[in-house]
Amino acid sequence: MKIHEFAGFPNPARVRIALAEKGLTDKVEFIHVDVPAGEHQKEEFLSKNPSATVPVLELDDGTMISECTAITEYLDNLDGHPTLTGTTPKQRAITHMMQRRTEAGLLDAVAAYFHHATPGLGPDIEKNQCEPWGKLQRDRAVEGMRYLDRVLAEQPFVAGEDFSMADITNFAGLAFADFASIDVPADCANLNAWYKKVAERPSIKG
Numbered sequence: 080m081k082i083h084e085f086a087g088f089p090n091p092a093r094v095r096i097a098l099a100e101k102g103l104t105d106k107v108e109f110i111h112v113d114v115p116a117g118e119h120q121k122e123e124f125l126s127k128n129p130s131a132t133v134p135v136l137e138l139d140d141g142t143m144i145s146e147c148t149a150i151t152e153y154l155d156n157l158d159g160h161p162t163l164t165g166t167t168p169k170q171r172a173i174t175h176m177m178q179r180r181t182e183a184g185l186l187d188a189v190a191a192y193f194h195h196a197t198p199g200l201g202p203d204i205e206k207n208q209c210e211p212w213g214k215l216q217r218d219r220a221v222e223g224m225r226y227l228d229r230v231l232a233e234q235p236f237v238a239g240e241d242f243s244m245a246d247i248t249n250f251a252g253l254a255f256a257d258f259a260s261i262d263v264p265a266d267c268a269n270l271n272a273w274y275k276k277v278a279e280r281p282s283i284k285g
């Protein structure tokens with residue numbers, strides 16, 4: 080398997096955490112895509128992922144899988160013992176729902192703020208910025224943090240009792256928020272405590 084990515088970016092980080100959780104990091108060859116230089120917008124990369132985003136998982140038979148959730152589901156099911164995406168129908172549905180709430184309400188909102196209301200990846204990449212919309216996304220991200228703080232008042236992890244793909248998305252969202260200088264409100268004690276706890280996992284700490 081190969082992962083086309085830019086190491087250190089938030090979405091590639093999600094897949095790296097999933098790989099580490101599953102003990103699969105050594106089974107993957109990482110291929111550097113120079114996103115700040117626009118390599119992801121060139122024909123060669125677009126033939127792998129028309130959405131022009133990293134990461135992309137390339138299987139040995141040449142199949143290309145993009146979207147962190149799809150890649151994580153694939154990796155999680157390879158060994159027949161999913162640990163990140165739920166096992167029962169109910170767990171799978173709740174994990175999917177909470178992952179998507181976290182992705183839309185936090186990670187994607189932070190990304191939209193970064194790409195639209197800050198210099199982002201630079202003028203060659205950020206050609207269609209809309210600053211007022213980007214600034215609204217910053218407020219949305221903070222609302223997302225407040226929602227997740229309420230969730231984590233009731234349960235130890237984003238989708239319930241166990242660490243899951245939804246926690247990976249939440250960690251990437253908060254790390255990206257920190258990078259983009261969006262502070263977690265100080266009164267979000269549950270979310271702040273969750274972040275400290277999850278940052279200690281070997282898959283994240285390294």
Ligand SMILES: N[C@@H](CCC(=O)N[C@@H](CS)C(=O)NCC(=O)O)C(=O)O
Nearest residue numbers: 088089090131132133134146147148
């Ligand atoms: N929903 C996608 C998001 C992927 C994404 O936005 N990746 C960023 C890097 S963190 C990217 O490739 N950005 C390129 C750009 O903004 O032009 C996923 O889950 O993989």
